[in-house]
Amino acid sequence: MKSTWKPGGESGAHSIVEWSIGPMDWRLVALLAGLKLLVHLLSSQAYGFFRDELYFLDCARHLGWGYVDDAPMIALLAKVSLGLGGSLPAVRLLPALAGAAKVALGMGLARQMGGGRFAQGLTGLCLLGVPVFLGTDSILCVGAFEPLLWMGCAAMLIELVRTGNDRLWLWFGLLAGLGLETKYAMLVFGLAALVAILLSPLRRDLRRPWIWAAGLLALLIFLPTLLWQIRHGYPLLEDMANIRRMGKNVVLGPWTFVKQQIGFLNPLLFPIWFSGLCSLLFGRLSRLRVLGLLYLGMLALMIALQAKDYYLAAIYPMLFAAGAVATEAWLAGRDWSRGRLWPKVVLLSGIGAVTALLIPALLPFLSPPRLLAYQRALGIRPAKLEVRHDGPLDQRLGDQFGWPEMTDEVARIYHSLTPEEQAHTAIYAASYGEAGAINHLGPARGLPSALCAHQAHSFWPAPDRDYTTFICLGCDEGLSRVFESVQVAAVHHHPWGMAEENRPIYLCRGPKRNIRAMWPELKHWD
Template sequence: MATSRELPPVAWRLVGFVVAVKLLLHLAASGSYGYFRDELYFLDCARHLQWGYVDDAPGIVWLFKAALLAGGSLPVVRALAALGGAVTVLSASLLARELGGKGFAQAFAGLCVLAAPIFLAMDGVLCVGAWEPLFWMGCVLLALRIARTGDSRLWLWFGLVAGLGLLLKYTMGLVLLCFLVAMALTPLRREFRKPAFWAGVGLALLLFLPALLWQVRNHFPLLTDMENIRREGKNVVLGPLAFVKQQIEFLDPLLLPVWLAGLVALFRRREARVLGWFYLLLLGAMILLHGKNYYLAAIYPMLFAAGAVALEAALDRWRWSRAKAWPRAVPAAGVAATFLLFVPVFVPLLPPQKLHAYQVRLGLKPERAEVSHAGPLDQVLGDQFGWPEMAQEVARIYASLPPEERAKTGIYAGNYGEAGAINQFGPALGLPTAICAHQADSYWGLPAVEPANLICLGCSREGLEGHFDSVTEVAVHHSPWGMAEENRPIYLGRGLRTPLHTIWPRITHWN
């Protein structure tokens, strides 16, 4: 590993090529299917900016606000996701350089991130996962440089990145806690005695303070939401072995030797040992807290970088290989081959029927992270189908009503995806804003003027009949490639017996 001496130059041609492939791949696929369920929700949140939400920190919503200001179209939203993915690839290459890696290690680290299925899937939609690695890897890069050079002034930059990471996702708090424990286990604990370290801590807390105060003022809805998830058994709970197995699978089993070698290499190097402990502590925390299988994904660019440097060093020690290209070309070609194999599975370049057939033929359909989501495609892809058609069906029903009845009719959405679809596509179809009591929509979903009738999405007849004089099934929404839970009847409830504001606390549901 490089110490305080000069680092190798950045191999911009090689690294830039890998980054460009990542960016152009996701841009090419950006308009293939449709908005993802959570994208519709976050667009809705961006129309109601706050310092916090029931289930998310405000940072992800700021990205969607930027997308709305640029028009809010699907290509604009997906361009932001592609940009996040490209920077994640770049971060792996820069980490490899910080570890002393030359051109091959830098490019190979980026290539591993490019080929990993989890990043192919997550970077195809604008979600927290597309941008989270930037903040994790930003902190890792700064910590590594502090350990290597002793420049404690960099803790202020660490605090800035950590604070912005906390505003993107609250899980960053667990990440930072694990990193502090890792510091205490290594020589980097000497930094605890330096004012610059605590200045960085103070900056991170200061940046996070508005979001924390929002949670306090609203009685910590995030904790309530998390408890509801646990109580309702929403997520697939994995044991330790199953969790590790799925890490191996979504990173590509072929890449297991790379990131395992990276973990070993971190422990063998004094300046980087803190990062080895950091990974193990975070892995243990995610298993103990029953995190979803992909919650740890943002840490792996670090291990790919360390593994790439270890591979390069091994090849350099192999004396006769220095004058030949093939010892480096073989592992790079192997990773590139798996990249080409996995792209049609996780990136929507094929029509859905061909994509599904390809997934079935290879047996590569991803594991579910949530119990209830089912469909012919995995959730990230399946949840991109059916939303415009749902809004069109509601518009047809709404337009068929007599004018006097239409004026007294609203639209009730059972979940935030349905509400997001109505609010995204509905204005062009002449629909009113959706009424929704799910997640953050519960804060703004109650209309100022209450309707007498409701077109109801995602509801059961039995649940509606106690609230209306009459309930009629007026359509059945069905999207063959969408998620099964959305393929349900649409009801028209006439004569709402109890005002919505009266029953709102009872129908509000956070996961």
């Protein structure tokens, strides 16, 4: 890596450090990104829709500038999936493409940091097999897309340090604004970035206009969603307060939180990304210390906010890139490795072999019994993220079972009624998962849309008429206080589904109050 001090950048405002950047190995990018895409496409329809995917598809049918628990970008992406047909492979296509892009962009970060072909390949191979990314990129979720924007911001910081061209702050602002429209965690990223900038030589840019223009640009992009939150009484804050009050999420102490980071990134890859952090803070990449400080700030803030451990996952591609560059430089400096490929071959082969072992344990290539047996053989026990979620499989996989069967049971109950009673029958779902299943899978079975007051459903049109009969999903025995007649019409149970979804389906008649009067009381955000 060649480094030279050079006065001025494109703006000619200050002294910078500029280092040479080698070529991008596009064949290697195509190979590793293509493998990532292939893995997810092959596993995309093995099980079924994930609970949150059904919710996002409902959000896509009600596009807006905000939702109770999500920024609007995921609904827009789900709308694209609906446009592609709304099938399971169509819904999983965009996250699979995002996963492939993540591999390619990570390799690009390694090149920006001065890494050669080996560093680029090592970064891509690591990102191909990181367990948390194998999980998030297998379903339509915010976590599949968020890292692309965080990585884009990191790329801009690298170029700002490397070239001193402070007009690049505008690109940072654009990416940050899009990040805010993707997930509100970008606010935490922005705060950590501000602290890191203040503690690095980039603080000099605070005296110039472009960084402030970037902040204004990000605010303007985020403004419609911010106004939506204000107009609706800050539902996000109420939702977060309810989650804390209910103790819904598993709260981790600082040390446990850090251990979980090592676990979901694959403990065998810990030396790579940790060496990247050390190199950014103290080693040959210390010119990019702002990135190391950014990571430490994000880690501290996520622990303080009692966030779920995987909320920090989007920051790690830059650490893997830094670690790959540091590893490449370390191998090049060893006498025993000069002119010999075997250390690199051993390292890449080992990571590739571990990745090949992990993929069938984390993606639905195997039937559930064989998957569990394979996980036990590898000693894998997925972490529990929410207190009330229990089942034989981890939540990401368990929440993909039972939705067609539940919808079939509802259809059987609904079609057992006379046409006259059907005309005055509503399907009420206590949770967005059940509502999403009815709304996405129900039309093919002749079912009406579900009524639901959970999360964003509570903002969508309230019932415009009264009903005499209700098919109730996800409800408890308290229904007897609301209806004259409560009958258990079916008991939904799927052996591989989550325990809280294996519940009775009630057929209720004779409401003591009309649904329009009760609607404001039914709203629940959690």
